Amino acid sequence: MGHFPILDGHNDTLLRLHKSNDTPSFFTESTSGHIDLPRAKKGGLGGGFFAVYTPDAVDQGGPESHLTETGYDVPLPPMISHERALTFSNALAAKLFQIEAASDGQFKVVRTAAELKDCLQQQDMMAAIFHIEGAEAIDTNLDALHVLYQAGLRSLGIVWSRPNLFGEGVPFRYPSSPDTGSGLTDAGKALVRECNQLGIMIDTTHLNEKGFWDVANITDAPIVATHSNAHALSPSARNLTDKQLAAIAASGGVAGINYAVNMLRQDGGLGTNISLDNIVRHVAYIAENFGVDHVALGSDFDGTTVSDSLSDVTGLPHLLERLKAHGFDDDELQKITHGNWVRVLENTWK
Template sequence: MTAPTPFFDGHNDFLLRLLKTPAPREETWLGATGRGHLDLARMKDAGFAGGLFAIFVPPASSGPPPDFKALMANPPYALPMPPEMTHAQAQPNALAMAGLLHWMERSAPNDFRVCRSVAEIRAAMVQGVIAGVMHMEGAEAIGPDLDALYLFHDMGLRSLGPVWSRPTIFGHGVPMAFPGGSDTGPGLTEKGKDLVRLCDQLGIIIDLSHLNEKGFDDVARVSSAPLVATHSNAHALCDSPRNLTDRQLHMIRERGGMVGFNFATFYLNADGTADTGTRWEVMLRHLDHLIAQTGEDHVGLGSDFDGCVLPDLIGDVTGVRRLFETMAAHGYGDDLIRKLAHENWLACIDRCLN
């Protein structure tokens, strides 16, 4: 069997899955349980060379947390947003997940490394070591004075989304609804604009994936960095507020940014369903559209592993090999597949961090 194409992934929720795993957690990370979408053995087998590992603090709840996958399974839907969280509520879990990322490195030092620059990512890839980059999905843990951003940056934070879908003191996310657009609610708050400016200074990517349209445009005005959406698809093909309009895709292209192609069935299927029987043609239609609107140098992968319902054709991280084979059969050449697999992400991160 030929070696798999190495790829860099723009988004996964493995840290949240690890946080929810009762200790000891070694089996979930180092074992071969086959549960979830990711573990070290399957990542190595699949050619997973690196990716953005999300710190996501789940909604605070007095009872069992809502099952968003079940609630979103049968469109149309319009789910109420969880309430805003304070930094005091969010920081303990955020710090725990940051610690878990470093624990992953300590528990498998020859196979996994926390990376802070493209030079470190490339060095890890040459050595066959998976490069983990710390990302934050929703900035509640930062707090209004922004002081915690310096701490998380020192721990390796290099990508941050000001919001998940719930509002924060920094801005407003898109609703969890289908069908619908992202032109809902106000944009960034003044604190949100300060957050963006400080991220620019420190070299932290601003992730646009969950921001509403006004927030997206505010980031474009306030930031001088490339525009990046780590895990989003084409709104023209799936009328979800989480997907990007052609106007937004053109802005990403013009600013030298990136969009990470999301494998989540909710954001692939034209009817918004979580149909695990989603076909390759549906995925390729989104990829074709993203490339047509954004350019072949500005599209990569943003799987949403361990945070979504995947097509059965993908299944887990090992299914990426089949995706690349399907791309080739669809007419994508070797050079384009390498760009989509990892070259575009590394080039964009380099532009953002330097």
């Protein structure tokens, strides 16, 4: 097979490192979590969107804590304060820059498409895109947005699965439509316009359907969902309907397939004994129905439960083998692994 560096749409590695308070572990091969630098090199991970995410004030547990007769239904958590989110986001962003500083040139926070492409061409360099998941750290005057942009912020998810001053997230619920609440607030609409102005990519992942359509109607950039799957194949509230996928494709955007078992499985089940073909199925569904230019990979490594068959980032070569076996040729694999992300960012970043 050719050289297919994977540019991954989403990971929560910074949060895992922050919790363990052990930055050097990123440079040491470990069995904990999904990503560290040695394992990333083994797996062919050329880079990714490194999420800065502030957890809920009170952890109410995931789907396994909220099972129903037909699946699961996790209640939407309350809003978190701007002050708490700003402090926590600064700590995680600092972790990102500390890794870069300690990496001896092996890890670079990229701010332009040219820097990104340069990193992907070098097999010993990982590209990191500074992403914020849930905009609570940003004030409604958007002053923090400008400061964060100067610090390197290039991608922003307006919400996580909770409400904030900008919009409302979808609950973790199966089975469910993503149409679960009201759309963007006026502040949220202003945030979209300002991100367009600055050239910050807007991520619609975790937005409810009304919020998604608000973004689609306002934005002048490609529409993106960094770690969301096809609702037709797994009817979770977190997944994208055919109508949403069609809008993403029409805008020149992309959906990154999430490796979370409950978002891949048709039955929404939480069991991890499933094959890599479950990921391939979602990639192929979007490629065949909406075009191969509009699907990519968005693992959610270190932020979700993945299948035993994948295990961690070192399982990625096996995933590429399964995509190849499905019938994707080298040109298509280039697009799915990194080319589609690069194109979208070239058309978004200023």
